Amino acid sequence: MIPIKLDKHKLLGAALLLAFSACGPAQADWALATDPLAVHTLPDNRQIQAQNPPSFTWSRHPQSPASYTIEVKSGGAIVNTFTSSRNWYLPSKKFEAGTYTWRVRPSNSKEWSSPRVFIINATSGVFEVPESETLRAAIVLRPRPRGLEDNATFFSTWSAAKRADRSQVLTWLSNEVKRNMTEIAPVSDAEWPLSPGKVRTAANEAQNARVISRTNVSARQLEAASLLYRVTGEQQYLDEALRRGDLNAALSPNGGTSFANHDQGNRAIAQSLIKAVDNLGSALDAPRRARWLEMVRVRTNAMYADLAAQTGRLDQYPYDSHAASNIGFLALISTLSLGDIPEAKDWFDFSFRAFVSSYSVWSGPEGGFANGTAYAEYEADYALQIWPALAHATKVDLFTKPWARGFLDYLMHFVPPGSQTHVFGDGHETAPEMRMMKGFAAHFATPAAAWYFKNLDRTDDSLATLQAQYPLPVTTVAAAAPPVNSTYYPSIGWSAMHSDIGNAQRTSVYFKSSPYGSFNHSHGDQNGFVLASAGVPLLTEAGWYDWYDSPMWSTWYRHTRAHNALTFDGGQGQLVDGYEETMARNGRITAFVPKATVDYVAGDATLAYGGQLKSALRKLWYLRTVDAVVVQDQVSSDTPRVFEWNFHTYAPIVADAGGALSVTNQGRKVCIVQVSDGARFERRAGPPPQAGTYEEHGVFVKSAAALSGEFLTVLDVGCKKPVIKLGSNGTARTLSVGKQVVTLPN
Incomplete structure (x- = not known):
């Protein structure tokens, strides 16, 4: 994203800031950008924080200082002082309930921003994330597979309860992988001769569609086969994982699947290879392991270079849908690569806390997704690919983040069971792929999540389920109950009104401004x-x-x-x-x-x-x-x-x-x-x-x-x-x- 000249867009910025409920004070303040696409300065406006501790964000100072000092007061007394090298900060410890004032300045000057007030109370959900150094030290000591839960053992050692719960899922995934051994043709660079870059033509877009469909199925087959080998120990799955991994590793990082030509295909290849390295462990021979890791390194370095440009371009200009997804994949790949790829330390320190600290760029802390429910479905898919592995490896569970609970509420209200289409934004006419929503709901132990999970008429994704914790939180809920009939998501300007959301014959009215x-x-x-x-x-x-x-x-x-x-x-x-x-x-x-x-x-x-x-x-x-x-x-x-x-x-x-x-x-x-x-x-x-x-x-x-x-x-x-x-x-x-x-x- 190219930075926007502020003088050209002051009126636009003022209009946007008036429209957003989380706007800053009216007086001049260097921390409050007039650019409509710049980061918002938060927390603000005496708002009760959904998350404790909140993530602090502000617009960059014009002098681009090396670091910032954040000062937090309560009752007129300083209770915390933090230092950050970037224009955001996530404290690692929660705040006690109370009303707080915060301000920020460049560490080399006394030019404080205007003070802003926020509130922590009993409704603020605790979400504590250790510092990066602490996390890295624990991650490298964790035996592989890092991305699976601690008791990710062979099927033969599963308890009777786990077998009753997941044997059918294991069979579904096994059948899928066996079928795809012959049905999925080997992937190769010959399939995409064009180098479209960012140029959009019908031919380029047709190739891009082929890249994402082919790399996704090839990546899923590799990941699933390596997982099945980890669970069953069967040679057929090891052979398939090695074959698919070699094919993925052989794709040119400068061809149709390069980051420049197709960032989504690039990240799918890198992610599948590092997950396979993690799952296969010592079953992967040294030369092949080195070759796969080198391809992960090259492809991920391209992703990191893009995100780290302008000292972290998303920090100031976060409204880039691909980059906002890429930083999550960078966090996952770096977590699984620590100790094996030297650059992984820099990748991790740059991406992990930035990813887990922020709310989605497409909503505020109450959840929601302004880009529409079709793209919210993709967000749920990305979460299922990234969040469980991060939780297993780092013990930071993004499903416990308050925003995640709000996002699930949003899915329930705007894609209730029986929905035939999505609503609002690109892809609104498409049929929802309910396995994504069901898989996301499975990670919440609430009556509403249990209702949603039970009433979605599609099995949850077998690959996601086998990688998830056991038992799934949704299965621990004693009684299911639907959410409220009507609700409003202020940060995205959407409301949903249902006659009776728990009734399949419901009338549903969706409004957007x-x-x-x-x-x-x-x-x-x-x-x-x-x-x-x-x-x-x-x-x-x-x-x-x-x-x-x-x-x-x-x-x-x-x-x-x-x-x-x-x-x-x-x-x-x-x-x-x-x-x-x-x-x-x-x-x-x-x-x-x-x-x-x-x-x-x-x-x-x-x-x-x-x-x-x-x-x-x-x-x-x-x-x-x-x-x-x-x-x-x-x-x-x-x-x-x-x-x-x-x-x-x-x-x-x-x-x-x-x-x-x-x-x-x-x-x-x-x-x-x-x-x-x-x-x-x-x-x-x-x-x-x-x-x-x-x-x-x-x-x-x-x-x-x-x-x-x-x-x-x-x-x-x-x-x-x-x-x-x-x-x-x-x-x-x-x-x-x-x-x-x-x-x-x-």
Whole structure:
């Protein structure tokens, strides 16, 4: 990521900082960047910390000092002073409950940042991480395999209980590996003749897709075969591991799988080789072991050089999705390489604490994932590849990190059992791979995790399960229970409202107005929503993800007109072009009130339209008693506009003789009632949908250009046709939907 010139983006930065709930104080402060893509200075705003101790972060001082001094006070007295060579710090010991003030300065000056206040209380989850020197000393003394739990013994020594629990999983993985011995063709550099680098063309993207699919299956086969040899001692698995390892090690680190050409393929090869070295131990002959380790060294050095550029580029500019994942793989590879690869010490000291200390760059401490649930699925997959091995080797269990518990809650709320598609962002149209979510949930001993694990209709991943601790925490829960029906994730600006999340026939309403705007894998869908019934999409998002930055991605898929959101003048919507601007052009949830009979959420997407609109406000009520959704949009402009209310479906939009609209998909139905005056229904065209799928696009269009407008819409789930009536309570308008009444803000 190229550093952004601050003077060019001050206004954008100010807009973003106002939108984020975790913004800093208003006065000038060197630790608070105006750049919208710079790290946020945290903790702040008297917030109760989810994690104890919190991770401190701040924007770099302009003079680039060699180190910083962090001072923490309580009751006016200094209680801690820390020194850090980077612009973040994670204390190794928890704080006592209380209210604290902290500030930071370059160690060679007295230029303190503004003081910031945070709170530690009984809800703050303890997550202590020893210093790197302590961790390294313990890791190198740990016998191999480091990445498996202490009692990772042969199957013949498993207890009866463990056999009852995991014998079937062992059989599944054994069958997979045996089948793939013949079905997975040997991988070779001849498969990817192009050197695409960062250039995106259809041909380059097609090769990139082949690289990731082929390296992933080859890496998984190597890792699985080496694990099965560790567990069973059978020669067939050792032979397969040696064959696949030699193939992976023979791939050129300067070819199609190089870091420059494909960082994901590069890391998959390095990770599989070091995990195989760890699993096979003394069964790996010395020449082969040296050859594999050399390939790990070369490929990982390329990853490290990229991440360490600009003295740790993610420290200041963290919003890089690939790099944010790569640092986790670097932490794992370095942990398993210590004592065998000299550079592993530098890799570990650079990456491990940085990785485990930070929250995900795509959310705040309460969990969530702003890039969308499809990319959250990938995050769960990465966690299953990295976190258990780190926990076994270092005794630092990331599943106990408060953010991880919040991330699981997010998955439960936005990808509940029975979901047929993801929501929001790239890949929203894809079917969830529930084994990732189930495998992640398996590591939590909570009633909600047990409910999620039990109700996901897919077996958990056999490779991940065999590498996980025994027993899995989720199996120790006495009684399963679903999470709350409705919730809100403030740092990403998402809310979920379910009729009854524990009921497979649930109605689900998802709303988004995000401070991340349309940045990275997010779309121009601020104030957008998705409606599903029993997991079946009724009002959904349009288009499909062919590849990042493709012509369709750039001109349709991520634009507002492809979502259930407002446009004007023939499909003009939120501004999604540019790089850093896409985050500053954002939304925010301004209210969220969950109740037993009605949930209410409000969003402001004005900034997302980049000055084209004076205001863009949406309020949404889910009426649980009558199973209906009320959507009120109020929009204004300095220039007369013809305002439009877009909606999309995976089934035909049917208009009856009276003009009433309905959509029926897989037996689930919704009637769409436009209550406001002066809006006509039109069908709109979009690009051809993905092969084998169906899409329709509808829009309510105001009859004439105006400076302001309102859309008032009722979504009658099940088409029960309740009586809908506008009225007044004397001081405000009301809308009755059957027996439920909503008071409408003027």
